[in-house]
Amino acid sequence: MSVKAILNEKGRKVVTVTPQATVGEAAQLLSANRIGAVVVLDGERIVGLMAERDVVAAIAASGGACLGEPVDAHMSRDVPFCAEESEIEALMEVMNNRRARHLPVERNGRLVGIVSIGDAVRAHIRAIEHEAAQIKAYIAG
Template identity: 60%
Template sequence: MYVKSILDEKGRNVITAGPQLTVRQAAVYLHENHIGAIVIVDRNDRIAGILAERDIVCAIARSGAECLDKPISSIMWGNVHRCTESSTVEELMGMMSNLRARHIPVEKDGRLVGIISIGDVVKSHIRAIEREAADIKAYISS
């Protein structure tokens, strides 16, 4: 299965923000949208960074509550690992495992077109196993 299949099923909506957003505002966005990461984009919708919940927790642990009023650019990851719609779920699982990343932005022609979470990958993997089990049962019973 490919990333494109996951995006076609779940949708391509991604919560994004500019680098000037404060850490406090980012925490509100995460909470209100029930998501674990925000992709930071530039004016051309190109990926400039990513900010996850644990980045906020680490910033508070390091600097205290005063970090909440700083821009997210001060704590975001600028070196964002990405995938494409043609990446396989297996490649994505390896990437997430090796990088210890829970969210991987998807880009096409240098532009953000979606995001895949570890939950999306797990759901996809479970569905593939269930399909395989059903195919085996159908084969045995025929």
Template identity: 50%
Template structure:
């Protein structure tokens, strides 16, 4: 299973925000959409960062309520790990596990093309394991 297959099933929609938006706006967007991260892009969907709930917690713990007025660019993670449509589920799991994060933007031709969450990866992995188990049961039953 590849990232391409996951995106074909779930779609390519990604919630994004510009780097000059205030953190308060980003937090409201995270809450309204019930998501754990925003991909920060410039006007042409070039990825410039990612803002996760962890980023928000860290800055609020350090700066208090004043953090809400900070621009997203001051809080986001600017060095974003990405994947592309050809990455496998196992490769994406390894990237997420090694980096200790739950969201991985998908890039195509240097622009944002989708996002994969740990939930997407786990769901696909479980489907694969269940399918393999059914195939083994069917094989044993016919032997």
């Protein structure tokens, strides 16, 4: 299964912030949208990711004052990306190797979606279940 299939099923909505948004604003977006990360865009260019763990690290480092600081000061900058054509196995390998729970999806340098580790695991389980059903049908038939 490809990333494109996951996005077609779950949708392509991505919550974004600018680098100048505050950590508090990013935290509010995470909570309001019940998500684990927001993509940080400078215009149309992906410059980072602000995940729940980044908010926690900012609070641990700076206390509550960090909520008024810009996202740019606390976001993850070295964000791995994936393409719509990426297969689940490759996606899971990148997530595992980079310890990333969220990967922005880009096409022609533009953000077109985001996939989470939960999305990848669900898709992988469905693929395994489908394969098992095919094997059972082959054996029975």
